[in-house]
Amino acid sequence: MRSAVDAILRFNRGFDPASLALKREKMSASSFAFFRGTFHLFASDLTAGPFRKWPVAEAAGPIVGDLHTENFGTFRSVTGEVVYDINDFDETTSGPYEFDLRRMATALVLASLDASHAFGHGVLLAETFVRTYLDALHRLGRLKHRREFERLPERHDVKTTLELAAEQSRTEMMRRLAAESTRGRFVLQRVAGRLKPAGQEAAAEVAKAFAQYIENCSVRTARGKRKYRIEDVAFRFAGCGSLGRRRYALLLSKGEGEASWETLRLVEWKDSLDSALDAQRPEWSRVRAKQVIANTLAFQLHPKRYLGYTRLGKAPVQGREIGANDARFPHREFTVFERFEKAAAIFGEITARAHLLATMGKSGPRALLGEIAGHEDRFVHRVLAFAAAYAGRTIDDFHEFQSRRVEIAKAWKG
Numbered sequence: 001m002r003s004a005v006d007a008i009l010r011f012n013r014g015f016d017p018a019s020l021a022l023k024r025e026k027m028s029a030s031s032f033a034f035f036r037g038t039f040h041l042f043a044s045d046l047t048a049g050p051f052r053k054w055p056v057a058e059a060a061g062p063i064v065g066d067l068h069t070e071n072f073g074t075f076r077s078v079t080g081e082v083v084y085d086i087n088d089f090d091e092t093t094s095g096p097y098e099f100d101l102r103r104m105a106t107a108l109v110l111a112s113l114d115a116s117h118a119f120g121h122g123v124l125l126a127e128t129f130v131r132t133y134l135d136a137l138h139r140l141g142r143l144k145h146r147r148e149f150e151r152l153p154e155r156h157d158v159k160t161t162l163e164l165a166a167e168q169s170r171t172e173m174m175r176r177l178a179a180e181s182t183r184g185r186f187v188l189q190r191v192a193g194r195l196k197p198a199g200q201e202a203a204a205e206v207a208k209a210f211a212q213y214i215e216n217c218s219v220r221t222a223r224g225k226r227k228y229r230i231e232d233v234a235f236r237f238a239g240c241g242s243l244g245r246r247r248y249a250l251l252l253s254k255g256e257g258e259a260s261w262e263t264l265r266l267v268e269w270k271d272s273l274d275s276a277l278d279a280q281r282p283e284w285s286r287v288r289a290k291q292v293i294a295n296t297l298a299f300q301l302h303p304k305r306y307l308g309y310t311r312l313g314k315a316p317v318q319g320r321e322i323g324a325n326d327a328r329f330p331h332r333e334f335t336v337f338e339r340f341e342k343a344a345a346i347f348g349e350i351t352a353r354a355h356l357l358a359t360m361g362k363s364g365p366r367a368l369l370g371e372i373a374g375h376e377d378r379f380v381h382r383v384l385a386f387a388a389a390y391a392g393r394t395i396d397d398f399h400e401f402q403s404r405r406v407e408i409a410k411a412w413k414g
Helices: 004-011 017-027 031-036 039-047 097-114 119-140 146-150 156-164 170-177 200-215 288-299 337-357 366-372 376-403 405-411
Strands: 060-063 072-076 082-086 093-096 178-182 185-188 195-197 228-236 247-254 264-271 308-312 315-321
Touching (some): 004 039, 017 031, 031 097, 060 097, 060 337, 082 337, 097 119, 097 376, 119 337, 119 366, 119 376, 156 337, 185 247, 200 228, 200 308, 228 264, 288 308, 288 315
Antiparallel strands (some): 060 093, 195 228, 264 315
16 A cells, blocks of 8 residues: 655665754645655556546646746846746656646645635636646747747736845855855855855865856856856755755856855755656666756746856766745745736746747647647546545545654654
């Protein structure tokens, strides 16, 4: 008989104990947080477990994989502007587009419950998401070049979202996170348990891999690959789904000579594991980080800054900027259902755009429209039925997780 906790313990065996302790705490917050931290369970249930017999549309291509509400948010892009887009592609792979729709629809049901809405309201949010996705495929599917997407006017509700988010200063963020140790040299402050010393061995390993990271960094992002220097390195605790992977915060200074608050940049490096849709255990292929960055650049209309990849020893790692304007969708603040419904529509349009951008010159998700032509309602109902059923399964799994917390804590002490 399937046990969610047994599967979780198997999958996370060998990860960093401190990260796992934080992950256990985060996953205990709600069924939505549990869902966030168990993509591997979702992937297994979808491909080899109790949901493997659900019919799925054949149309396939590059997918996000772990698509959920908190993987949408604001960030400063290579254009210098703050944009709203999908912001995490750790589990990206190729597969049926319907997998992304199922994951997101389930996330909306669970996020709705977490925001104190009724279960049925969550299903309505999921329906808004799926129907907006299909509508966007119809409207945007005729576009053939990225520049045509770039010329599209921003949705009014997305503009409103960005206007409500006060733009933050990178320099002010750096003043909170760093300190000037000597004139022109800076170190990261160990803030609220989020950062801890990386150690000399790890710092040396990062320094050795740094040149390759800069070489493999987006040319636009690196501004002609001008000189960068590592000021400090710290181990970083963040996220929920990917906690357990090594993460390092790199404090960089840009340009020659002494560093200043204005020349500082904060970059995160993170282990790039193969998608759980492709691997039953945490493992990596040699080119995994390169694949993640390539898919990220394909999915995002205006990519995040400092996207790049390198290797720490044998492990592929991906890098990106940690910016002052990084913000995830705060679903608990959307207690007014109509506001949440508008957000679900934004998610649907952005997901359709991402799928289309990643397959320019190919049929991509356009093939899905042909496959379900004349049966759109049946397709939508199938995705909603899955979302309702898997949300129920997740809630049951969450209760099992809660009932075995002592056992999990003991297993994750290392």
